[in-house]
Amino acid sequence: MSSSLLRTTPLLRAGLRARAAKPLAAMATTSFTRGKATLPDLPSEQERRPCSESCGTAELIAYCDLDDYGALEPYISGQIMELHHSKHHQTYVNGFNAAVEALAEAEAKGDSKAAASQAPLLNFHGGGHVNHSLFWENLAPNGKGGGGEPEGKLLTAINQDFGSFENLKKQTNAALAGIQGSGWAWIVKDKASGNLTLVTRANQDPVTGNFEPLLGIDAWEHAYYLQYQNRKAEYFSAIWDVINWGTVAKRFGQ
Amino acid sequence: MASRVILLTALSLLPLGCYSSSPDPSKPEFASVKIQEPVTDSFEPTMSIGTFSLPALPYAYDALEPSISRQIMELHHSKHHQAYVTNLNNALKTYSTAITANDVPSQIALQAAIKFNGGGHINHSLFWKNLSPSSSADADPASAPTLAAEIDKTWGSLDGFKAAMGKALLGLQGSGWGWLVKDGNTLRIVTTKDQDPVVGGEVPILGIDMWEHAYYLQYHNGKAAYVENIWKVINWATAEERFKGDREDAFKILKAAL
Numbered sequence: 001m002s003s004s005l006l007r008t009t010p011l012l013r014a015g016l017r018a019r020a021a022k023p024l025a026a027m028a029t030t031s032f033t034r035g036k037a038t039l040p041d042l043p044s045e046q047e048r049r050p051c052s053e054s055c056g057t058a059e060l061i062a063y064c065d066l067d068d069y070g071a072l073e074p075y076i077s078g079q080i081m082e083l084h085h086s087k088h089h090q091t092y093v094n095g096f097n098a099a100v101e102a103l104a105e106a107e108a109k110g111d112s113k114a115a116a117s118q119a120p121l122l123n124f125h126g127g128g129h130v131n132h133s134l135f136w137e138n139l140a141p142n143g144k145g146g147g148g149e150p151e152g153k154l155l156t157a158i159n160q161d162f163g164s165f166e167n168l169k170k171q172t173n174a175a176l177a178g179i180q181g182s183g184w185a186w187i188v189k190d191k192a193s194g195n196l197t198l199v200t201r202a203n204q205d206p207v208t209g210n211f212e213p214l215l216g217i218d219a220w221e222h223a224y225y226l227q228y229q230n231r232k233a234e235y236f237s238a239i240w241d242v243i244n245w246g247t248v249a250k251r252f253g254q
Numbered sequence: 255m256a257s258r259v260i261l262l263t264a265l266s267l268l269p270l271g272c273y274s275s276s277p278d279p280s281k282p283e284f285a286s287v288k289i290q291e292p293v294t295d296s297f298e299p300t301m302s303i304g305t306f307s308l309p310a311l312p313y314a315y316d317a318l319e320p321s322i323s324r325q326i327m328e329l330h331h332s333k334h335h336q337a338y339v340t341n342l343n344n345a346l347k348t349y350s351t352a353i354t355a356n357d358v359p360s361q362i363a364l365q366a367a368i369k370f371n372g373g374g375h376i377n378h379s380l381f382w383k384n385l386s387p388s389s390s391a392d393a394d395p396a397s398a399p400t401l402a403a404e405i406d407k408t409w410g411s412l413d414g415f416k417a418a419m420g421k422a423l424l425g426l427q428g429s430g431w432g433w434l435v436k437d438g439n440t441l442r443i444v445t446t447k448d449q450d451p452v453v454g455g456e457v458p459i460l461g462i463d464m465w466e467h468a469y470y471l472q473y474h475n476g477k478a479a480y481v482e483n484i485w486k487v488i489n490w491a492t493a494e495e496r497f498k499g500d501r502e503d504a505f506k507i508l509k510a511a512l
């Protein structure tokens with residue numbers, strides 16, 4: 001991990017952060033005593049650094065200093081963004097840290113049963129942390145990195161695998177509307193074939209295995225309910241106006 | 255013929271589903287309307303499928319305040335529950351066509367939609383009757399003496415039960431429900447994901463909706479406060495009645511219609 005990912009400057013809004021990032025030296029003495037996961041700030045227009053590389057580990061370091069919760073209005077309200085980021089994502093971070101700690105304790109005691117019992121919590125809270133970290137980077141204010149259409153190699157791949165960008169949106173919206181309960185829809189890249197495809201995941205199950213997540217859309221009710229209530233199709237339609245295709249293209253190129 | 259049996263089995267899970275009602279949220283008096291008699295011809299054997307309609311609430315949309323806001327109740331009942339009913343009817347209609355056409359792949363493809371929307375209709379129908387204004391006699395746990403004795407036996411006290419139920423509800427990962435069920439003579443707490451209904455031999459006594467739409471407009475991420483407050487509007491008379499009956503009784507309206 002690069003130390004450049006560490007931000008300990010006062011630029012960070014202290015109120016958002018449950019725990020300060022620990023110095024790297026204090027981390028990773030064993031595989032289970034890593035630093036705590038912390039809530040990433042939302043990406044700013046000026047400065048977006050990828051957090052997704054570290055999302056799979058316990059050390060997620062904040063990477064930017066601006067978090068304008070109203071930046072995605074009118075498509076996603078400031079109230080939704082604030083609760084979603086500072087409360088919901090924070091809860092996943094806390095739950096993930098608690099599960100990691102419990103796993104470490106069980107491991108230290110050689111208690112396999114207790115260790116195994118953490119698996120659902122690791123999946124749920126770890127998945128929630130990973131998914132939301134990817135999601136924030138998938139969004140940007142309309143006209144300032146958000147909205148518009150994909151370009152270049154990404155657009156070529158979309159045309160090839162979905163027929164057109166319009167089709168991709170249509171199919172994604174249908175998949176989102178079809179989720180029975182809480183979950184996510186993802187545009188993913190098949191690591192083996194390189195093809196793009198659309199998948200859904202229940203609850204906070206992360207995209208794993210042979211798929212590389214490029215674009216995730218949160219279909220949990222907390223992602224839209226305060227603004228759209230039961231009219232979730234309107235949310236699915238609006239979110240395309242704040243999708244950051246630059247992030248998607250970057251993930252696609254990797 | 256086997257498909258027909260599957261369909262009827264699915265339908266037999268649907269309780270309280272055939273009330274004829276025309277709820278008009280703009281009329282405050284709507285909510286005080288008594289639940290109407292079932293439309294008994296909905297399941298005439300000559301009809302391949304029943305058409306379900308939204309049951310009226312046995313109280314006004316604002317009757318559960320401040321525990322559950324009027325806005326939540328109105329959306330939850332007139333929009334969310336209505337959508338389950340509408341989508342269930344659509345799925346059953348398509349399913350009926352698939353049976354007629356002997357189109358088994360289509361029948362299989364429709365089963366998820368029937369389970370989800372049928373479950374949504376069952377669960378919400380049971381849920382509305384599990385609630386009652388806090389000032390009503392039914393909201394007093396004293397209205398469930400027999401059930402209370404069994405709860406004491408199982409969890410030590412009503413508070414012990416509430417704590418166990420609360421833990422189950424707050425432990426749900428994603429959308430779902432928590433239920434107090436009777437299995438034989440034993441009380442148990444179970445959770446069901448999404449709109450899965452309580453199945454098997456279990457009798458659903460008390461269901462609590464933990465979908466975010468059930469509380470988010472009022473409680474946001476504070477779901478523990480929702481769980482805390484919903485105890486003030488539980489209809490213990492309904493719980494007692496379901497506890498004393500069996501699964502057949504819980505679904506007797508549908509059985510009678512058949």
